[in-house]
Amino acid sequence: MNDFISQQTLITFFSVTTGVVSLLQILEYFETKKVPWLLQLLLSQWKKIMRRFKGNIPDSQEYLILNFSGHPVLPDQITTINTKQEWPSSQVIDVQVGTIDEDKRFVANILKVIERIDLTPMQWQTANIVVISAGYSAIWSVLLACMHGRLGYFPDVVHLRPAPASAKEKFEVAEIMNLREVRHSSRGKR
Numbered sequence: 001m002n003d004f005i006s007q008q009t010l011i012t013f014f015s016v017t018t019g020v021v022s023l024l025q026i027l028e029y030f031e032t033k034k035v036p037w038l039l040q041l042l043l044s045q046w047k048k049i050m051r052r053f054k055g056n057i058p059d060s061q062e063y064l065i066l067n068f069s070g071h072p073v074l075p076d077q078i079t080t081i082n083t084k085q086e087w088p089s090s091q092v093i094d095v096q097v098g099t100i101d102e103d104k105r106f107v108a109n110i111l112k113v114i115e116r117i118d119l120t121p122m123q124w125q126t127a128n129i130v131v132i133s134a135g136y137s138a139i140w141s142v143l144l145a146c147m148h149g150r151l152g153y154f155p156d157v158v159h160l161r162p163a164p165a166s167a168k169e170k171f172e173v174a175e176i177m178n179l180r181e182v183r184h185s186s187r188g189k190r
Contacts (some may be wrong), residue, residue, distance in 0.1 A: 006086060016170060045129075048086070062127035063090035065158075066117065068134040068143060071171075080173040081158060090130075093117065097134050097143075110142040114150070124150045132158045144160055154179035 063183050065081060067073050073092045083092055095117055119127070129151065134140045148154050156176050163172040 014017050044045045062123060063087040064119075064123075064127050064129045065090050066129060066131045066155075067092055068092045068113075069096060070122075070135070071131045073122045073132065074169050075113070077158075077160070077171070078167055081176065084173065084176045085128070085130060085156070087128065097139060100136075100139055106138070107142055110139055111146060114143065114146045121150075125152070130158055132160065141185075154183060156180075 054101040063082070063085070065073060065078065072094070078090060078092065082088070087166050094114060097110075100106060113118075131147070134143060144154070156178055159174045159177050160171045163169055
């Protein structure tokens with residue numbers, strides 16, 4: 001009987017040790033692979049749970065709207081974005097794209113646009129960011145790829161549509177497109 005108990009204890013000890021080591025390896029993998037989208041997803045879910053139980057909790061997070069459209073973001077649009085994202089408030093950063101020469105340095109000139117955004121690497125990694133896209137698809141493609149590189153995931157994108165004629169603004173926020181979700185669901189079709 002003592003042999004069985006000691007064997008059972010030994011098996012339990014090795015099982016717990018294996019589980020702890022596996023958990024540490026998973027955490028190390030996420031840290032070395034820099035998977036900020038996972039951390040942001042977990043934090044946002046945690047905040048939703050806490051808000052449900054405690055009400056609105058103060059937040060030290062930054063909420064940024066990067067506007068590449070060349071048009072001002074109007075107050076009603078900001079309010080709608082904040083509501084859809086469940087943000088307390090946000091800051092709009094207008095990014096002037098301007099005219100990009102169609103020469104051999106096209107991509108390099110577009111990357112300079114991102115460099116002009118006054119965000120630290122830490123802000124790129126920790127701020128909640130939603131973007132309003134540039135109208136020219138070639139420019140927007142490069143901007144989106146660059147932001148994916150800095151963020152580690154695709155940002156949420158504001159879809160604007162023409163407002164009804166009776167509205168006071170010409171364009172309204174139709175939806176916030178979650179490109180991470182689109183990418184994730186598309187991976188299953190490989």
